[in-house]
Amino acid sequence: MRRSEFTELADHVFGPALARTYARDLVLEDVGGLTAEQAIERGVAVRSVWTALCDALDVPESARWEIPPERRRG
Template sequence: MKETELWARLQRHLGAGYYRVWAMEQNLGDLGGRTVVQALEAGVPSKEIWRAAWAALELPPSER
């Protein structure tokens, strides 16, 4: 998954006005307590970040 797809999915599920804030402030346990932005900066693959976000947002399996 490309980083642009990660951002598009986050925007689709959280809304244009909130997804960036969530990505900067929500610490995800599956990412070692890092935020989406911190994980990207650390070089974590976008697919792994999406899986952590998917779990945190409790999205349906069809969105995985």
């Protein structure tokens, strides 16, 4: 998973404003007590960060990975 995919999924699942806030401010214990941004910058696998963020916010598995084609970025 690339950083751009993380951003696209986060925007879809949480909305752009909340996605940025969660990535910047929410401390994720599953990635060592770092925020999503910090974890990615320190080399934690982006997929692991995405999973940790979704787990922390109780996002159901069915809502984590699929963006409808009409909502995907070009």
